[in-house]
Amino acid sequence: MSDTIIEVRGVNKSFGGVVANKDISLTVERGSITGLIGPNGSGKTTLFNSIVGLYPIDSGSILFEGREISRMNVQSIARLGLLRTFQQTRIFSKMDCIQNMLVSLPHRQSAWSDMFRKYPPELCDKAEHLLEFVGLYSKRKLTAGSLSFGQQKLLEFAMALMNEPQALLLDEPTAGINPTLINGLIDRLKRANREYGITLFVIEHNMRVIMNLADHIYCMAFGQLLASGAPADVKDDPRVIDAYLGAAA
Amino acid sequence: MMATGKRSAVLHIAILVAGLVAPFVFPGHSVQFAVFWIMVLFALTWDAMGGQMGYNSLGNITFFGLGMYMCTIVQIAIVYNVGEYTAANGAIDVHFTSPQYFTGLGLGLVVAAIGSTIVAAILSWVLFGIRGPYFAIGTLGVAVAAAELTAAWNWVGGGQGIAMPVFPGGPGMRERFFYFACFVAAVLCYLFFRWLYSTRFCLAVNAIRDDEDKAEAMGLHTRRYKMVAWAAAAFFLGISGALFGNMTGFVEPLETAYPTLTFGIFMIAMTLLGGKGTLWGPIIGATVFYVMREVTWTYLLGWQYIALGILIIVNVVFFQQGILGWVKARRPEWFGVKIEEKSGAQPSAAAPARKAVNA
Numbered sequence: 001m002s003d004t005i006i007e008v009r010g011v012n013k014s015f016g017g018v019v020a021n022k023d024i025s026l027t028v029e030r031g032s033i034t035g036l037i038g039p040n041g042s043g044k045t046t047l048f049n050s051i052v053g054l055y056p057i058d059s060g061s062i063l064f065e066g067r068e069i070s071r072m073n074v075q076s077i078a079r080l081g082l083l084r085t086f087q088q089t090r091i092f093s094k095m096d097c098i099q100n101m102l103v104s105l106p107h108r109q110s111a112w113s114d115m116f117r118k119y120p121p122e123l124c125d126k127a128e129h130l131l132e133f134v135g136l137y138s139k140r141k142l143t144a145g146s147l148s149f150g151q152q153k154l155l156e157f158a159m160a161l162m163n164e165p166q167a168l169l170l171d172e173p174t175a176g177i178n179p180t181l182i183n184g185l186i187d188r189l190k191r192a193n194r195e196y197g198i199t200l201f202v203i204e205h206n207m208r209v210i211m212n213l214a215d216h217i218y219c220m221a222f223g224q225l226l227a228s229g230a231p232a233d234v235k236d237d238p239r240v241i242d243a244y245l246g247a248a249a
Numbered sequence: 250m251m252a253t254g255k256r257s258a259v260l261h262i263a264i265l266v267a268g269l270v271a272p273f274v275f276p277g278h279s280v281q282f283a284v285f286w287i288m289v290l291f292a293l294t295w296d297a298m299g300g301q302m303g304y305n306s307l308g309n310i311t312f313f314g315l316g317m318y319m320c321t322i323v324q325i326a327i328v329y330n331v332g333e334y335t336a337a338n339g340a341i342d343v344h345f346t347s348p349q350y351f352t353g354l355g356l357g358l359v360v361a362a363i364g365s366t367i368v369a370a371i372l373s374w375v376l377f378g379i380r381g382p383y384f385a386i387g388t389l390g391v392a393v394a395a396a397e398l399t400a401a402w403n404w405v406g407g408g409q410g411i412a413m414p415v416f417p418g419g420p421g422m423r424e425r426f427f428y429f430a431c432f433v434a435a436v437l438c439y440l441f442f443r444w445l446y447s448t449r450f451c452l453a454v455n456a457i458r459d460d461e462d463k464a465e466a467m468g469l470h471t472r473r474y475k476m477v478a479w480a481a482a483a484f485f486l487g488i489s490g491a492l493f494g495n496m497t498g499f500v501e502p503l504e505t506a507y508p509t510l511t512f513g514i515f516m517i518a519m520t521l522l523g524g525k526g527t528l529w530g531p532i533i534g535a536t537v538f539y540v541m542r543e544v545t546w547t548y549l550l551g552w553q554y555i556a557l558g559i560l561i562i563v564n565v566v567f568f569q570q571g572i573l574g575w576v577k578a579r580r581p582e583w584f585g586v587k588i589e590e591k592s593g594a595q596p597s598a599a600a601p602a603r604k605a606v607n608a
Contacts, residue, residue: 052466078468090466092459094526095452103452107468115450115474163467 004063005030005167005199006051006082011060011070013043013050020046022223024060028167033193033200035214035231037207039244043223044203045087048169052084053077065166079108081166085173087203089152093145097136097155100144101127104159127162134158134188150177154185161192167199168192174209186212211235219243268436272428279424281543283496286428286435287489288539291516292523292531293438294482299517300525301451302478303458304377308388309486310513311395312365314506316487317494318405319364320357324414324495327353335406347417358491365487366480373476380461389509396507410501413494427496434492438485443528445481454478458526515542518557522564524571533572 006028013021020043028034036044049055051062053074062070064082072080092100102119131137134154139147144155153173160168173189174182186209193200204210210217210231217234219227221243227234234240268286272279291309299305325334328349333341345353376387400408416423445451453474456464464471494500507513515538523534541560545553568575577584 074465075468075470078466083468084466086463086466090460090463092456092463094459095455099452099455102449103456103464103469104467107470110470112473115453115470115477116445116448118448159467 003030004028005065006201007061007063008047008051009061009063011047011050011062012058013046013055014058019223021050021057024220024223024225026218026225026228028199028201029216030166030199031193031197032215033189033202033213035210035217036201036203036220037205037210037217037234037240038220038226042220042243044220045171046223047220048084048171048203052082052169075107078163079106081108081164082169083160083163083165083167084169085153085156085160085171087171087175089149089156089176091144091147091152091155091159094143096143097131097140097147098124098127100155100159101131101162104162106162106164130158130161131155133161133191135184150181153177157185157188157192161196161198164196165198167201170200170202170204172203172205174204174206182206182209189213207235265436268432272425276421276424279428280496283424283428283431284493285535285539286431287493288515288519288535289435289532290431290438290485290489291512292519292535293435293442294485295516296520296525296527296531297442297445297454297478297482300520300527300530301446301458302454302475303461304380304475304478305385305517306388306479307385307509307513307517308390308392309482309516310507310509311388311392312369312483312486313490313493313512314392314395314399314502315368316361316365316490317500317506318399318490319487320354320361320491321411321413321494321500322405323357323360324350324353325411327356332404335404335409335411343414345414345417350414350417353414354491354495358488361487361491362484363487365483365490369480369483370476373472373479377472377475377479392507392509392513396502396509399502399506406501408502410499410505413498413500415498416495424496427492430492431489431496434485434488439528439532441481441485446528450474450477455526518561518564520571521569522560522571524573524575524577527571527573527577530571530573537572 004027008024008026011021011024012019024043024047036047038044046055050057050070053069053072053076057070060070061068064077064080067080069077069080069082092103095103102123105123128137128140131140134157136147136151136154136158139151144152147155153176157170157173170189174185177185189200189202190213192198202210202213204213214231217228217231218225219234219237219240226243227237227240229237271282275282295306295309298309322331325331328345329343334343372391376384376391379387399405405411416426418426453464453469456467456469457471457474461471490506494505497505500506519534519538520531521534522538523532524530538560542553542557545556549556564571570578
């Protein structure tokens with residue numbers, strides 16, 4: 001029996017006359033690593049933004065763990081355990097890495113009075129442990145804004161893990177990362193999926209990465225879903241190759 | 250670390266002692282000292298929003314004025330009919346006995362503090378939907394509107410203002426009483442924010458300052474934090490307004506209660522001067538600013554605003570991080586920042602390398 005965690009049904013989203021997503025339907029299985037590929041401007045990030053509640057969708061339905069979330073706001077969706085990282089990488093730049101981690105603790109059940117509590121030592125330990133996991137332990141006291149772009153990406157990933165999400169939407173996790181570090185990152189993404197049980201839904205341009213990482217891949221082009229299937233099938237699908245390289249007219 | 254703790258204790262005790270003896274050593278300057286503590290309170294409360302949370306309010310003076318009027322109305326209303334009292338404009342023979350005066354003042358302070366807090370909570374619901382310069386202008390609009398509405402409201406004296414109940418004590422007692430009231434208010438304000446910044450609240454509002462969209466994406470209850478920050482500021486501003494009105498003895502909307510262009514700007518200038526986003530920056534800023542102000546008012550009368558303007562320009566052009574931020578960047582070890590890293594990464598605010606790499 002399949003266990004769907006994210007279900008997108010017939011989602012349409014236009015900006016003025018530009019159709020960014022046209023009748024998109026897809027599912028992400030719990031515990032899986034699902035990939036989303038497609039040429040630039042094919043509507044991948046728009047779909048992510050719609051799923052996490054940043055953009056109101058024009059029509060269709062988005063379900064997370066069976067609950068309709070297409071009318072909920074970003075914070076409420078995040079608190080359900082559906083989190084995203086940003087393509088441009090967003091961290092709290094004037095705070096140090098440990099502070100970035102602490103503020104990212106899960107806010108699911110946080111009551112009003114919680115804002116006046118202190119951070120217990122267990123949380124600080126957990127923050128340091130996760131920084132160690134992404135290889136930033138030695139930078140933990142540095143201002144996040146002083147880290148390199150690649151390190152900021154790793155920090156953002158660690159912050160997402162700190163939040164203990166059910167599902168994590170990663171928007172180009174390897175973009176701008178030193179190629180020698182990419183293998184380490186793939187390994188960490190897989191471990192996060194396996195050890196912490198986090199479902200990953202990943203936008204990625206690097207074919208080698210996504211073929212290595214994902215169990216199932218969706219390909220978008222011109223706002224529409226083009227193909228889906230196992231990595232090997234999608235890779236050899238002529239429509240996918242055409243979308244990336246331009247069809248022979 | 251021990252040394253730091255000891256130094257901090259010595260500093261706190263020194264300030265406390267100075268605050269306690271000041272009105273006895275310089276009895277003629279009690280009012281100036283009292284206003285100084287109000288300035289400290291102004292800077293501390295403004296920084297909670299503008300410094301720690303990155304929401305630059307130009308209208309925090311609203312709560313000062315609201316507190317002043319709420320307290321005044323309560324003080325009068327427990328003895329007289331407010332409409333008659335204000336309409337008479339001092340012509341009727343009013344007399345407040347000592348118990349009447351202090352009951353009214355105590356009750357008025359409570360109403361001013363709680364009332365301002367409630368108004369801030371309501372306003373936050375409307376105004377925190379807007380960000381950046383729009384928020385700044387929106388709050389300025391609230392302050393200007395509050396002043397104009399008060400000026401048009403005859404029941405509270407309109408633009409004519411209200412002569413406050415006369416303090417029942419002997420000569421010199423009034424100044425001393427309000428000096429200590431302002432001193433206590435500023436100390437409580439400091440202790441409150443010191444505690445508040447030691448809780449999770451601090452990192453949450455810092456996160457809102459750095460990237461509010463990211464904070465939302467992480468599931469933070471951003472509205473709650475913003476509301477608490479403003480309400481806490483309004484609480485203390487309400488108290489300060491109530492005390493200031495009584496200290497001045499006369500309350501009117503434009504110059505005393507809602508002085509947007511003087512106190513309203515001072516609270517921002519002081520915070521920027523001392524270093525925003527720190528606990529002690531606003532206090533240092535208030536001290537330097539107030540000393541400058543008193544000096545220029547004494548020796549450069551007529552040019553005082555030009556001198557203050559130059560100070561503000563030098564501050565925002567050359568020392569944007571303020572006095573404390575400037576010291577912190579040069580002497581991080583004084584603030585307990587230790588650099589363990591050997592791999593060349595500097596903790597200074599080096600520009601992130603993101604622009605160099607194609608995202």
